[in-house]
Amino acid sequence: MGQRLVALAHAAADLHVAVALERRDHPNLGRDAGVIAGVGEIGTPLTDAWASPPDCLIDFSTPAGAMRAVELCSADHVPLVLATTGLSEEEQSRVRTAAGVIPVLWAPNMSLAVNLGMKLVAVAADALKADAEAVDVEIIERHHRYKEDAPSGTALRFGEIVAEAMGQTQHTHGREGRPGVRPRGEIGYHALRVGDDPGQHTIVFGLLGETLEVTVKATSRDAYAYGALAAARYLVGKPAGMYSINDVLGL
Numbered sequence: 530m531g532q533r534l535v536a537l538a539h540a541a542a543d544l545h546v547a548v549a550l551e552r553r554d555h556p557n558l559g560r561d562a563g564v565i566a567g568v569g570e571i572g573t574p575l576t577d578a579w580a581s582p583p584d585c586l587i588d589f590s591t592p593a594g595a596m597r598a599v600e601l602c603s604a605d606h607v608p609l610v611l612a613t614t615g616l617s618e619e620e621q622s623r624v625r626t627a628a629g630v631i632p633v634l635w636a637p638n639m640s641l642a643v644n645l646g647m648k649l650v651a652v653a654a655d656a657l658k659a660d661a662e663a664v665d666v667e668i669i670e671r672h673h674r675y676k677e678d679a680p681s682g683t684a685l686r687f688g689e690i691v692a693e694a695m696g697q698t699q700h701t702h703g704r705e706g707r708p709g710v711r712p713r714g715e716i717g718y719h720a721l722r723v724g725d726d727p728g729q730h731t732i733v734f735g736l737l738g739e740t741l742e743v744t745v746k747a748t749s750r751d752a753y754a755y756g757a758l759a760a761a762r763y764l765v766g767k768p769a770g771m772y773s774i775n776d777v778l779g780l
Contacts, residue, residue: 530589530612533754535566535573544758546573547583550601552594582607585761589753592616599627608632608764610757612639614682625771634764634772637682639756643730644774646745647690650732653741654694657734661695662713665735671721672728679720687732688716727752 531549538544549562555575563571582605588598595613602609611624614637627633638644657664670684680702688700699715727747734741747753756774763777 530750530754532566533750534587534589534757535562535571536568537751537754538758539563539566539568539571541758543762546571548579548586549573549575550579550586550598551575551577553577579605584608584765585610587757587761588613589757592620596620596623599623603627603630606631608761608767609634610639610760610764611635612637612753612757615678628771629769631769632764632767632772633770634760634774634776636756636760636774637686638728639753639760639774640728640745640747641756641759641774641778642747642752643683643728643745644756644778644780646730646732646743647687648775648780649743650687651690651694653734653743654691657736658695661697663736664695665711665717665733666691666695666697666715667717667719667733667735669719669721669731669733670729671723671726673725674722676722679722680718681720681728681730683728683730684718684720687730688718691716691732 535546535549538546546562551558557565557575558577560575561570562573562575563569565575585608586598586602587610588595589612592613592615595611595616598609608631611633624633624635668684668687670681672681697714697716699712701715702718727750729746731742731744760774760777764772
C-alpha cells in the first residue's frame with residue numbers, strides 16, 4: 530500500500546510526496562521512495578522520521594506503526610489519515626485522544642465503494658429492524674493469503690453497523706460440528722484467505738422466501754490508495770476532531 534500511495538500521489542498533479550516513513554530497522558531506509566514504488570526517482574528518501582512535517586500523513590501499516598504515526602502527528606500538529614486495522618482497545622483510545630489535538634480521519638477501509646456499501650447496509654438494517662428476529666445476517670469476506678487478521682476490520686465494521694440498527698448481540702465466527710438451529714440475534718462471520726484477492730465483502734440479509742445481498746469487490750489495491758488520497762485532500766485544513774470517509778463522500 531505504501532508503494533501504491535507513493536506512485537499514485539506522485540502521478541497526481543495536485544499532490545507531492547513530502548515524506549515516506551518506515552520502521553527504524555527497515556533495510557530500504559535511505560533509498561528513493563519513488564524507485565521502490567517503481568516510478569523512478571522523486572527526491573524523497575525512505576526515512577524513519579521527518580525533517581519537517583508534511584501537510585498530512587497517511588498510515589497503512591501495523592498497530593505499532595499506527596501508534597508511531599499518532600505520536601509524530603500529535604507532536605507536530607499534522608492531520609492523520611489512519612487506515613491501519615487490528616488496533617487494541619488501548620490503541621484505539623490513543624487515536625481518540627489524538628483527535629482532540631489534530632484532525633484524524635479513521636476508517637477500517639479506505640475504499641469509497643466499501644463506504645458507500647456501508648451506507649446501503651445501514652439503510653437495509655434500519656428498514657428491517659422492525660422484524661429483526663425474522664432476519665438472518667451473515668457476513669462473508671475474502672482476502673489474500675497474507676492477511677494476518679480475521680475477520681477483516683471492514684467485516685467487523687459491517688457487523689457493528691447492522692447490530693447498531695437491529696440489535697444482534699451474538700457474533701459467531703464460523704461454524705463446525707452440530708451447532709443446532711441458528712439462534713436469533715446472531716451475526717455470522719466467514720473469512721476466506723485465497724491467492725492475491727485484494728478484498729471482497731458480502732453482507733447477506735436472509736428472510737424466508739427472499740434474500741438481500743450487498744457486495745463490494747475490489748479488483749486492485751489502488752481502490753484503497755485512491756480513497757486514502759481523497760481523504761488526505763479533504764482533511765488538510767480541518768479543525769481537530771474525528772472524521773470518516775462518509776465526510777469525504779458527503780454522506
